[in-house]
Amino acid sequence: MGKHYGLDIPMLHELRIDVDKQWLDPNGLPREITNLKAIAADMAHGDVSYRGTDIMERLAAGQPGQFLQTMGPGFAPCWSDIPAGGIPVRFVFPPTLSIPEPSIGVEVATASSPPGKTATPPSLAIPEPTILAPTIATTSPQAVGAGIAHDDDPPIDTDETTQTNDATANDMHLLPSPGAVGDGFYFGLSDPFDWLCLNIGTPGVGTWTITWKYWNGTTWTALPLKYDGTNHFRAAAGKRWVHLNGRPGDWATTTILTYTLYFIKGEVTSYTSMTTQPLGTQAWIGRYA
Numbered sequence: 001m002g003k004h005y006g007l008d009i010p011m012l013h014e015l016r017i018d019v020d021k022q023w024l025d026p027n028g029l030p031r032e033i034t035n036l037k038a039i040a041a042d043m044a045h046g047d048v049s050y051r052g053t054d055i056m057e058r059l060a061a062g063q064p065g066q067f068l069q070t071m072g073p074g075f076a077p078c079w080s081d082i083p084a085g086g087i088p089v090r091f092v093f094p095p096t097l098s099i100p101e102p103s104i105g106v107e108v109a110t111a112s113s114p115p116g117k118t119a120t121p122p123s124l125a126i127p128e129p130t131i132l133a134p135t136i137a138t139t140s141p142q143a144v145g146a147g148i149a150h151d152d153d154p155p156i157d158t159d160e161t162t163q164t165n166d167a168t169a170n171d172m173h174l175l176p177s178p179g180a181v182g183d184g185f186y187f188g189l190s191d192p193f194d195w196l197c198l199n200i201g202t203p204g205v206g207t208w209t210i211t212w213k214y215w216n217g218t219t220w221t222a223l224p225l226k227y228d229g230t231n232h233f234r235a236a237a238g239k240r241w242v243h244l245n246g247r248p249g250d251w252a253t254t255t256i257l258t259y260t261l262y263f264i265k266g267e268v269t270s271y272t273s274m275t276t277q278p279l280g281t282q283a284w285i286g287r288y289a
Contacts, residue, residue, distance in 0.1 A: 141197065141284040145189040146259035149173045152182030152268075157257055164283050170201035172280030174233045175268065179208055179277075183268045188261030189285050192251050196242040196264065197284045204233045204278030209270040212242060215263055217252035223264055224248065233266065233278035 039049060039058050047058055147164025148157050149172070163171040164187070174185050187196055210232040213220040226243040229235060242264075253260050 141286050142189065142193075144187055144283050144285050145261045146186065146256065146263070147172065147283060148186040148188075148256055148259070149176070150182075150184050150186060150265070151176040152184075153180050157186075159257055161259075164280070167282050169281045170279040172201070172283070174200075174266070174278040174280050175204065175208075175274070177274055177277035179206070179268055179271050179274045181268050181271050183271075184210070184265050185280075186256055186263045186265045187283060187285065188256070188259055188263040189287075190261055191287065192247040192262050193285045194244050194247065194288045195286045197239050197286070198230055198242070199239050199281040199283065200230070200233065200235055200237050200278065201281035202276065202279040203236055204274065205276035206234075206274035207272035208232060208268050208274065210266045211269040213265045213267050214248055214251050215254040216248065216250040220265060220267070230266070 042058055043049070049058055144161065144164045147160045149160050150157050158173070160172055172185070175183050210230070212223040212225060212228065214223045224245040226245045228242050229240040230242060231240075244264075251262055253262055256263060
Protein backbone atom coordinates (compact mmCIF):
# COMPACT_ATOMS: atom_id res chain seq x y z
CA MET A 1 0.00 0.00 0.00
CA GLY A 2 2.83 2.38 0.79
CA LYS A 3 2.62 5.45 2.96
CA HIS A 4 -0.51 7.56 3.21
CA TYR A 5 -1.00 10.52 5.53
CA GLY A 6 2.22 9.57 7.26
CA LEU A 7 1.13 5.98 7.90
CA ASP A 8 3.05 2.95 6.70
CA ILE A 9 0.35 0.47 5.58
CA PRO A 10 2.06 -2.30 3.62
CA MET A 11 -1.00 -4.59 3.44
CA LEU A 12 -4.69 -3.74 2.98
CA HIS A 13 -5.74 -6.09 5.77
CA GLU A 14 -3.78 -3.91 8.20
CA LEU A 15 -5.95 -0.89 7.43
CA ARG A 16 -8.40 -0.16 10.25
CA ILE A 17 -11.22 2.39 10.11
CA ASP A 18 -12.63 3.82 13.32
CA VAL A 19 -16.35 4.08 12.59
CA ASP A 20 -16.92 5.78 15.94
CA LYS A 21 -14.63 8.66 15.06
CA GLN A 22 -16.27 12.05 14.44
CA TRP A 23 -14.88 12.65 10.94
CA LEU A 24 -14.60 16.34 10.07
CA ASP A 25 -14.13 18.12 6.77
CA PRO A 26 -11.48 20.85 6.31
CA ASN A 27 -13.97 23.40 7.65
CA GLY A 28 -14.45 21.47 10.86
CA LEU A 29 -17.96 20.31 9.94
CA PRO A 30 -19.08 16.69 10.42
CA ARG A 31 -18.89 14.52 7.33
CA GLU A 32 -21.93 12.56 6.19
CA ILE A 33 -20.50 9.21 7.33
CA THR A 34 -20.47 10.15 11.02
CA ASN A 35 -23.60 8.11 11.78
CA LEU A 36 -22.88 5.17 9.45
CA LYS A 37 -22.35 2.70 12.28
CA ALA A 38 -25.58 3.70 14.03
CA ILE A 39 -27.55 3.44 10.80
CA ALA A 40 -26.14 -0.01 10.06
CA ALA A 41 -26.88 -1.22 13.59
CA ASP A 42 -30.52 -0.09 13.38
CA MET A 43 -31.17 -1.52 9.89
CA ALA A 44 -33.57 -4.44 9.61
CA HIS A 45 -34.28 -6.74 6.67
CA GLY A 46 -36.42 -4.76 4.23
CA ASP A 47 -35.14 -1.31 5.23
CA VAL A 48 -33.32 1.00 2.83
CA SER A 49 -30.97 3.90 3.43
CA TYR A 50 -31.10 7.30 1.78
CA ARG A 51 -29.47 10.69 2.06
CA GLY A 52 -31.42 12.99 4.32
CA THR A 53 -30.89 16.73 4.77
CA ASP A 54 -27.20 16.44 5.58
CA ILE A 55 -26.61 12.86 6.76
CA MET A 56 -27.47 9.29 5.79
CA GLU A 57 -30.77 8.15 7.25
CA ARG A 58 -32.69 4.89 7.62
CA LEU A 59 -36.02 4.39 5.89
CA ALA A 60 -38.02 1.68 7.66
CA ALA A 61 -40.02 -0.83 5.64
CA GLY A 62 -43.47 0.30 4.57
CA GLN A 63 -43.02 4.02 5.22
CA PRO A 64 -44.89 6.29 2.80
CA GLY A 65 -43.61 9.43 1.16
CA GLN A 66 -40.97 7.97 -1.13
CA PHE A 67 -41.02 6.34 -4.54
CA LEU A 68 -39.26 3.22 -3.30
CA GLN A 69 -41.83 1.41 -1.17
CA THR A 70 -40.29 -1.27 1.04
CA MET A 71 -42.65 -4.07 1.98
CA GLY A 72 -41.02 -5.58 5.06
CA PRO A 73 -38.84 -8.57 5.93
CA GLY A 74 -38.59 -11.19 3.21
CA PHE A 75 -40.07 -9.01 0.45
CA ALA A 76 -38.25 -7.07 -2.24
CA PRO A 77 -38.92 -3.32 -2.47
CA CYS A 78 -41.21 -2.00 -5.18
CA TRP A 79 -41.51 1.41 -6.80
CA SER A 80 -44.74 3.25 -6.07
CA ASP A 81 -46.42 6.49 -7.05
CA ILE A 82 -47.57 8.36 -3.97
CA PRO A 83 -49.52 11.57 -4.65
CA ALA A 84 -49.98 14.46 -2.27
CA GLY A 85 -52.73 12.66 -0.36
CA GLY A 86 -50.28 10.01 0.76
CA ILE A 87 -52.16 7.04 -0.75
CA PRO A 88 -50.18 4.96 -3.27
CA VAL A 89 -51.91 4.56 -6.63
CA ARG A 90 -49.46 2.33 -8.51
CA PHE A 91 -46.89 -0.27 -7.53
CA VAL A 92 -44.15 -1.46 -9.91
CA PHE A 93 -42.38 -4.64 -8.82
CA PRO A 94 -38.87 -5.01 -10.32
CA PRO A 95 -38.31 -7.41 -13.24
CA THR A 96 -36.58 -10.71 -12.63
CA LEU A 97 -33.97 -12.53 -14.70
CA SER A 98 -34.58 -16.21 -15.33
CA ILE A 99 -31.66 -18.28 -16.69
CA PRO A 100 -32.75 -21.81 -17.61
CA GLU A 101 -30.31 -24.67 -17.17
CA PRO A 102 -28.90 -26.04 -20.43
CA SER A 103 -29.93 -29.55 -21.33
CA ILE A 104 -26.91 -31.83 -21.85
CA GLY A 105 -27.30 -34.94 -23.96
CA VAL A 106 -24.80 -37.82 -24.22
CA GLU A 107 -24.39 -39.86 -27.38
CA VAL A 108 -22.31 -43.02 -27.63
CA ALA A 109 -20.36 -43.44 -30.88
CA THR A 110 -19.95 -47.08 -31.98
CA ALA A 111 -17.16 -48.50 -34.13
CA SER A 112 -17.62 -47.39 -37.72
CA SER A 113 -17.57 -49.44 -40.84
CA PRO A 114 -15.55 -48.96 -42.89
CA PRO A 115 -12.88 -48.02 -40.33
CA GLY A 116 -11.86 -44.40 -40.24
CA LYS A 117 -15.31 -42.87 -40.55
CA THR A 118 -15.49 -39.73 -38.40
CA ALA A 119 -18.39 -39.40 -35.91
CA THR A 120 -19.98 -35.96 -35.50
CA PRO A 121 -19.91 -34.94 -31.81
CA PRO A 122 -23.14 -33.61 -30.26
CA SER A 123 -23.49 -29.86 -29.85
CA LEU A 124 -24.39 -28.16 -26.59
CA ALA A 125 -26.99 -25.43 -26.92
CA ILE A 126 -26.94 -22.78 -24.20
CA PRO A 127 -30.45 -21.33 -23.79
CA GLU A 128 -30.77 -17.57 -23.68
CA PRO A 129 -31.86 -16.04 -20.39
CA THR A 130 -35.41 -14.78 -20.15
CA ILE A 131 -36.10 -11.39 -18.63
CA LEU A 132 -39.55 -11.28 -17.13
CA ALA A 133 -41.32 -7.96 -17.54
CA PRO A 134 -41.93 -5.89 -14.41
CA THR A 135 -45.30 -6.32 -12.74
CA ILE A 136 -47.32 -3.12 -12.57
CA ALA A 137 -50.24 -3.08 -10.19
CA THR A 138 -52.55 -0.09 -10.39
CA THR A 139 -54.95 0.81 -7.64
CA SER A 140 -57.18 3.65 -6.62
CA PRO A 141 -58.18 4.34 -3.02
CA GLN A 142 -61.83 3.59 -2.33
CA ALA A 143 -64.15 4.61 0.45
CA VAL A 144 -64.59 1.90 3.05
CA GLY A 145 -67.88 0.04 2.53
CA ALA A 146 -68.33 -0.37 6.27
CA GLY A 147 -66.36 0.53 9.36
CA ILE A 148 -67.68 -1.15 12.50
CA ALA A 149 -66.34 -0.93 16.06
CA HIS A 150 -66.75 -4.16 18.02
CA ASP A 151 -66.91 -4.47 21.81
CA ASP A 152 -66.90 -8.15 22.72
CA ASP A 153 -68.09 -7.98 26.33
CA PRO A 154 -71.03 -7.84 26.00
CA PRO A 155 -71.01 -8.18 22.18
CA ILE A 156 -71.92 -4.78 20.71
CA ASP A 157 -71.27 -3.63 17.13
CA THR A 158 -71.31 0.12 16.48
CA ASP A 159 -71.66 1.51 12.97
CA GLU A 160 -68.79 3.97 12.38
CA THR A 161 -68.82 3.92 8.58
CA THR A 162 -69.37 7.67 8.34
CA GLN A 163 -66.55 8.30 10.80
CA THR A 164 -64.29 5.90 8.89
CA ASN A 165 -64.77 7.79 5.63
CA ASP A 166 -64.60 11.39 6.83
CA ALA A 167 -61.53 13.36 7.88
CA THR A 168 -62.71 14.25 11.38
CA ALA A 169 -59.86 13.54 13.77
CA ASN A 170 -60.17 10.78 16.35
CA ASP A 171 -63.79 9.81 15.63
CA MET A 172 -63.06 6.11 14.99
CA HIS A 173 -62.95 3.93 18.11
CA LEU A 174 -60.42 1.32 16.98
CA LEU A 175 -60.74 -0.44 20.33
CA PRO A 176 -63.06 0.14 23.29
CA SER A 177 -61.65 1.32 26.60
CA PRO A 178 -60.89 -0.72 28.58
CA GLY A 179 -60.18 -3.42 26.03
CA ALA A 180 -60.55 -7.17 26.16
CA VAL A 181 -59.82 -10.24 24.05
CA GLY A 182 -62.27 -10.34 21.13
CA ASP A 183 -62.56 -6.56 20.74
CA GLY A 184 -61.66 -5.05 17.41
CA PHE A 185 -62.61 -3.08 14.32
CA TYR A 186 -64.12 -4.34 11.04
CA PHE A 187 -63.30 -2.89 7.61
CA GLY A 188 -65.44 -4.07 4.70
CA LEU A 189 -65.85 -3.65 0.95
CA SER A 190 -68.22 -5.09 -1.66
CA ASP A 191 -65.30 -6.82 -3.45
CA PRO A 192 -62.16 -8.56 -2.16
CA PHE A 193 -59.37 -6.02 -1.72
CA ASP A 194 -55.59 -5.89 -1.36
CA TRP A 195 -54.70 -3.22 1.16
CA LEU A 196 -55.99 -0.99 3.90
CA CYS A 197 -54.65 2.45 4.77
CA LEU A 198 -55.56 3.61 8.28
CA ASN A 199 -54.92 7.16 9.42
CA ILE A 200 -54.28 6.77 13.13
CA GLY A 201 -55.29 9.88 15.08
CA THR A 202 -54.31 8.82 18.60
CA PRO A 203 -51.93 5.90 19.01
CA GLY A 204 -52.95 3.39 21.65
CA VAL A 205 -50.80 2.91 24.72
CA GLY A 206 -50.86 -0.40 26.53
CA THR A 207 -50.16 -4.08 26.14
CA TRP A 208 -52.27 -6.13 23.75
CA THR A 209 -51.95 -8.04 20.50
CA ILE A 210 -53.96 -7.41 17.33
CA THR A 211 -54.40 -10.27 14.85
CA TRP A 212 -55.86 -9.44 11.44
CA LYS A 213 -58.55 -11.92 10.41
CA TYR A 214 -60.96 -12.60 7.55
CA TRP A 215 -64.21 -14.60 7.25
CA ASN A 216 -63.69 -17.87 5.35
CA GLY A 217 -67.37 -18.79 5.23
CA THR A 218 -67.23 -20.67 8.53
CA THR A 219 -65.03 -18.81 10.98
CA TRP A 220 -62.72 -15.84 11.43
CA THR A 221 -59.20 -16.97 10.60
CA ALA A 222 -55.76 -15.31 10.54
CA LEU A 223 -55.21 -13.16 7.44
CA PRO A 224 -51.90 -13.69 5.55
CA LEU A 225 -50.14 -10.31 5.39
CA LYS A 226 -47.18 -8.87 3.53
CA TYR A 227 -46.89 -6.00 5.94
CA ASP A 228 -48.70 -4.46 8.90
CA GLY A 229 -47.66 -0.92 9.78
CA THR A 230 -50.35 -0.31 12.40
CA ASN A 231 -48.31 -1.93 15.19
CA HIS A 232 -51.45 -3.25 16.92
CA PHE A 233 -53.05 0.23 16.65
CA ARG A 234 -50.09 1.62 18.61
CA ALA A 235 -48.15 3.07 15.64
CA ALA A 236 -47.41 6.79 15.59
CA ALA A 237 -50.20 9.04 14.33
CA GLY A 238 -50.52 9.18 10.55
CA LYS A 239 -51.26 6.88 7.62
CA ARG A 240 -50.35 3.25 8.29
CA TRP A 241 -50.70 0.40 5.79
CA VAL A 242 -51.90 -3.17 5.99
CA HIS A 243 -50.90 -5.09 2.82
CA LEU A 244 -52.54 -8.48 2.25
CA ASN A 245 -50.32 -11.25 0.96
CA GLY A 246 -52.80 -12.05 -1.79
CA ARG A 247 -56.56 -12.38 -1.47
CA PRO A 248 -57.51 -15.56 0.39
CA GLY A 249 -59.13 -18.08 -1.96
CA ASP A 250 -61.85 -18.90 0.57
CA TRP A 251 -62.62 -15.30 1.51
CA ALA A 252 -66.40 -15.04 1.80
CA THR A 253 -68.86 -12.27 2.52
CA THR A 254 -70.55 -12.07 5.88
CA THR A 255 -73.24 -9.80 7.34
CA ILE A 256 -72.45 -7.43 10.20
CA LEU A 257 -75.21 -5.05 11.20
CA THR A 258 -76.85 -4.28 7.81
CA TYR A 259 -73.69 -4.74 5.70
CA THR A 260 -72.98 -7.90 3.67
CA LEU A 261 -69.39 -7.41 2.53
CA TYR A 262 -65.89 -8.84 2.42
CA PHE A 263 -64.57 -7.92 5.86
CA ILE A 264 -61.24 -7.96 7.60
CA LYS A 265 -61.03 -7.48 11.35
CA GLY A 266 -58.25 -6.18 13.55
CA GLU A 267 -59.02 -8.36 16.59
CA VAL A 268 -57.51 -8.35 20.07
CA THR A 269 -56.16 -11.86 20.67
CA SER A 270 -54.31 -11.13 23.90
CA TYR A 271 -54.82 -8.29 26.37
CA THR A 272 -53.04 -7.05 29.48
CA SER A 273 -53.69 -3.32 29.89
CA MET A 274 -54.68 -0.08 28.16
CA THR A 275 -53.49 3.36 29.20
CA THR A 276 -54.58 5.27 26.07
CA GLN A 277 -57.45 4.20 23.81
CA PRO A 278 -56.46 4.01 20.11
CA LEU A 279 -58.51 6.28 17.88
CA GLY A 280 -58.62 6.61 14.12
CA THR A 281 -59.26 9.57 11.81
CA GLN A 282 -59.98 7.98 8.41
CA ALA A 283 -59.38 4.84 6.36
CA TRP A 284 -59.16 3.81 2.71
CA ILE A 285 -59.25 0.45 0.94
CA GLY A 286 -57.44 -0.39 -2.31
CA ARG A 287 -57.60 -3.07 -4.98
CA TYR A 288 -54.84 -3.90 -7.46
CA ALA A 289 -55.93 -4.10 -11.09
